[in-house]
Amino acid sequence: MQYSNDEITRGVLAEKSGVNIETIRYYEKIALMPNPLRSDGGHRIYNKVHLKRLQFIRRCRELGFTLQDIRELLNIVDDKTYTCDDVKNRTIAHLNDIKQKIRDLKKIEKTLKNFVSECDGGLKPECPIIDTLFA
Amino acid sequence: MQYSNDEITRGVLAEKSGVNIETIRYYEKIALMPNPLRSDGGHRIYNKVHLKRLQFIRRCRELGFTLQDIRELLNIVDDKTYTCDDVKNRTIAHLNDIKQKIRDLKKIEKTLKNFVSECDGGLKPECPIIDTLFA
DNA sequence: CTTGATCCTGTAGTAACTACAGGTTTTAAC
């Protein structure tokens, strides 16, 4: 069995997409990726459509979308029932989540900075950080 | 069986500490919390020392420390082998993680904002966000 | 002494992967 010009193995798909080879199988299991064709011996055969879809998923993940978000996006794209309005609103909702996370982390950052500034870095078993957290 | 002045049940400990009642059992299982005394009938009996420890854990979690970080902190505190220097360094290391996370999220925020600004919010199945992610 | 609240245990589910074992197929070299 030979893979023709457009056809690639899972390993090659992993390389080209930047997605872990095991993760590809995982996405298939949870039906984010379709069941691919198989060789006579049972090896998966992928093509450019799979690659595009997997890259889409990877980019969405890098932007912090959950797999559920991505599933919904892919569904409306597959259906062609999506609108720019819908996608925009989903993106805004996600952006708001991200903003909230940044706010939360900044609060933590501030607290940690205060903690660090109160430590003399001495070598005795006494520390204002521990004292505060145990108060 | 009666719980005396200092002694409290798991439910009360959960309330006072702000930690979920099931989570308390989880922390015991993974040995972050010690095995408490038991009543004749097998119910857990906690006291103020448990409460302090659990609050310490909760505060650390709220600051984004992992359970492994907290385990190490508790170990050196229990041992009395901790120093201000050590705690300070751990805190700085964690602070750096937090800073990195903020940077990562800000990058995402920027990308998402760009995406949103490019959408006209129309009702047709065409959207620059989808186009970009699928490119 | 009954009843309802709380507790007990073990186990399973969540998100999003990642890694492994033990076996088969494919490919390249000879």
Add this chain to the structure above:
DNA sequence: GTTAAAACCTGTAGTTACTACAGGATCAAG
């Protein structure tokens, strides 16, 4: 044509930090 290594196959288990449930026991109040 054979062999050996690389890549693939499957199912399953592990990761983090919980949370929730079922089915039963205990506890406190009336």
